[in-house]
Amino acid sequence: MFYVVAVSLLSGSCNSNRANGVVENAADTLASEAKPVVKPYPARQYPSVEALNYKVDILDTLHSGVIEDLTDLYADAPGVFTFRGNLMRNADFGGTVYGQPDTLIVNWTFDTEYDSRQTSVGTWGGGTGWTGQPLYVCWPDSILQHFLRELKGDSIEPARQEVMFGSLCARAYFLDFETGKPSRPSLDVRNPIKGTASLDPTMNGNLYIGQGVPAVEPFGAMNVNLFRNGITHFFGRDPKAWRGWGAYDSSPVRIGQFLIRPGENGTLYKFLVDEEGGLTLHSTLRFRKSSSYGAGGIESSIAIAANYGVVGDNHGSVLCVDLNTMLPVWYYDLGDDIDASPVIAMEDGIPYVYAGCEVDRQGASGTANFVKLNLADGHEVWSRRTPAYKATVGEKHFDGGYYATPLLGKGNCGDRLFVNFVENSPGTGQPGYFVALSRATGQELYRVRLRHYAWSSPVLFLNEKDECYVLTADTYGNIYIFDGKSGQERCSLHVGANFESSPCVVGNQIVIGSRGRTIYKLTLTNRKKR
Numbered sequence: 311m312f313y314v315v316a317v318s319l320l321s322g323s324c325n326s327n328r329a330n331g332v333v334e335n336a337a338d339t340l341a342s343e344a345k346p347v348v349k350p351y352p353a354r355q356y357p358s359v360e361a362l363n364y365k366v367d368i369l370d371t372l373h374s375g376v377i378e379d380l381t382d383l384y385a386d387a388p389g390v391f392t393f394r395g396n397l398m399r400n401a402d403f404g405g406t407v408y409g410q411p412d413t414l415i416v417n418w419t420f421d422t423e424y425d426s427r428q429t430s431v432g433t434w435g436g437g438t439g440w441t442g443q444p445l446y447v448c449w450p451d452s453i454l455q456h457f458l459r460e461l462k463g464d465s466i467e468p469a470r471q472e473v474m475f476g477s478l479c480a481r482a483y484f485l486d487f488e489t490g491k492p493s494r495p496s497l498d499v500r501n502p503i504k505g506t507a508s509l510d511p512t513m514n515g516n517l518y519i520g521q522g523v524p525a526v527e528p529f530g531a532m533n534v535n536l537f538r539n540g541i542t543h544f545f546g547r548d549p550k551a552w553r554g555w556g557a558y559d560s561s562p563v564r565i566g567q568f569l570i571r572p573g574e575n576g577t578l579y580k581f582l583v584d585e586e587g588g589l590t591l592h593s594t595l596r597f598r599k600s601s602s603y604g605a606g607g608i609e610s611s612i613a614i615a616a617n618y619g620v621v622g623d624n625h626g627s628v629l630c631v632d633l634n635t636m637l638p639v640w641y642y643d644l645g646d647d648i649d650a651s652p653v654i655a656m657e658d659g660i661p662y663v664y665a666g667c668e669v670d671r672q673g674a675s676g677t678a679n680f681v682k683l684n685l686a687d688g689h690e691v692w693s694r695r696t697p698a699y700k701a702t703v704g705e706k707h708f709d710g711g712y713y714a715t716p717l718l719g720k721g722n723c724g725d726r727l728f729v730n731f732v733e734n735s736p737g738t739g740q741p742g743y744f745v746a747l748s749r750a751t752g753q754e755l756y757r758v759r760l761r762h763y764a765w766s767s768p769v770l771f772l773n774e775k776d777e778c779y780v781l782t783a784d785t786y787g788n789i790y791i792f793d794g795k796s797g798q799e800r801c802s803l804h805v806g807a808n809f810e811s812s813p814c815v816v817g818n819q820i821v822i823g824s825r826g827r828t829i830y831k832l833t834l835t836n837r838k839k840r
Contacts, residue, residue: 324471349380350634351617353632353637355639355640356639356640358640361599361600361601362600362627363599366593366636366637369593370582370590373582373592375635377565378566379567382397384563387447387509389446390445390446392506392563393506393611393651393715393812394653398655399651399652400718402769402770404817405834406771406772407818407835408836411791411800411835412791412801414803415832416830416831417819418830419829419830420491420829421436422438422478424479425480425502429523429524431523435479435827436478436479437824437826438478438823438824439478439522439811440559441505441611442811443475443506443561443814444829445475445506446471446814447471447509448470449469449470449472454470461494467493469488471816472487473487474507474517475829476505476506476519478503478504478825480501480503483496490831497540501522501524501529503522504523505560505609508563511564512583514535514586515535516534516535516536516542517533517534520560521557521558522557524556530544531544533587542588543589545591547575550577551576552575553577555574555575556573558571558572559574560611560612565633568582569581569583570612572611572612573608576604576605577608580633595631595637595638598625608624610648611715618639618661619633620652620665622644622667623648626645626647627642627643628665629641630663630685639688642681642690646668646670647670648666648667648668650715650767652665653716655718661684661685662683662684663684664681665683666680667712668713670700670709674699674700676698676699678696680693680712680729680747681693692752696711696731699733700734709732710734712729712731714729714767714768714782715767716767717769717770720770721778722775722777723778726749728782728794730745730764730767731743731744731757740763741760741762742762744760755797756796756797757797760782762784762786762788765785766809766811767813779792779834785808786804786808787804787824789804789805789822811824819833
């Protein structure tokens with residue numbers, strides 16, 4: 311049985327108050343006044359593109375490729391449906407607390423299975439890796455009733471509020487947000503998953519997943535349809551790719567009638583999504599630096615404003631693409647491997663891009679660069695160059711720099727952004743820092759040394775006074791809460807072994823996975839307010 315639900319017909323109820331820990335009622339949100347039409351940016355190319363070799367292939371000539379509606383579909387989705395919540399990768403998740411938070415409470419834990427298979431790049435075990443952010447959805451009645459009918463007689467009870475994520479143990483999991491118990495059977499996805507899945511915001515049931523490590527063939531990207539209870543589309547190795555590594559750690563996104571999926575094979579894919587959720591490859595963009603022997607893989611997730619999408623690759627390329635035509639608009643060389651996703655911010659009506667890189671291709675030491683660029687033409691507003699190092703531990707090496715995606719400040723911290731920075735200073739035990747930067751100038755406002763370095767991306771909470779508090783987690787299992795204004799540590803909690811994954815926030819509650827098999831749900835609170 312296949313089930314299609316038009317977004318405009320959604321009904322049902324999760325608590326309508328975000329501050330109480332859930333998203334707004336979908337029907338109430340969708341009944342609000344129509345949003346202004348998003349106008350496309352112009353079709354143009356700047357001279358910086360001349361530094362690239364690129365090729366656009368149009369495979370579906372029946373459709374023009376022009377995106378019919380540039381509205382951010384994630385803005386009104388009843389939950390957190392993609393990495394960092396929306397097209398610009400700048401959502402704050404609506405995290406809300408009362409007073410000055412000083413306590414983290416573990417509500418439940420869930421352990422994934424363990425994958426002991428040997429691959430060409432080691433054993434991956436269980437839990438979640440980088441970026442590994444869980445998704446959250448509050449299903450409306452019309453869809454929830456369908457799931458109840460489909461699983462009737464099963465020992466698993468479908469949940470209105472559901473958490474879903476891909477695991478390093480090569481399974482996709484579905485949990486009841488309230489209890490942490492399975493809300494539907496886990497799904498064998500054959501190969502370990504490192505990145506963050508995406509749930510289609512049109513509510514067609516599509517869950518887009520990318521495999522991260524080839525334990526078996528075929529290896530690639532897939533669509534799981536939750537109404538059909540299985541894999542409905544698989545996209546394997548691309549013989550036309552300019553790079554051989556076929557993983558998909560990037561979190562794809564839906565815009566208009568298309569799904570945009572970056573690949574670690576150096577290709578940006580554009581799929582047409584039909585009314586029943588089927589996928590047809592429409593066009594591709596392959597690119598590399600003119601001076602490079604090969605393409606760089608795209609591990610970061612694409613950030614989109616209107617028809618302009620921005621990606622970063624392993625060779626340090628920050629590339630803006632016109633998603634209507636798949637042609638490059640501008641190019642900026644950040645200098646080294648880019649894993650953290652770029653973030654787009656609208657400031658005084660002007661769109662800007664924030665992006666950072668690591669110290670990888672530079673060798674044992676170098677500079678991790680962080681920039682603010684104008685989205686319209688790619689010109690540099692400011693840049694920071696910070697010394698960082700590559701640490702070797704046994705047979706593995708760990709790059710310094712920026713793995714975590716930047717967080718835009720809100721409330722009383724709207725003038726700044728927050729980053730996790732890995733320094734890896736020789737002889738000092740791989741230190742990492744939580745850093746606040748001025749959005750206007752890039753000036754460092756403060757830095758706080760963490761107990762260990764952090765790859766997990768920070769998230770924020772606002773209290774009733776619009777005071778900003780930031781949560782971040784490190785690779786030794788520590789979770790911190792900082793006062794965003796002063797950098798003061800409000801509280802911390804040591805759980806798990808290694809948080810590489812980024813958290814998902816719903817109200818004052820957090821779901822985050824660890825490399826040690828365990829997924830955690832926590833509540834951030836103030837002891838005096840409990």
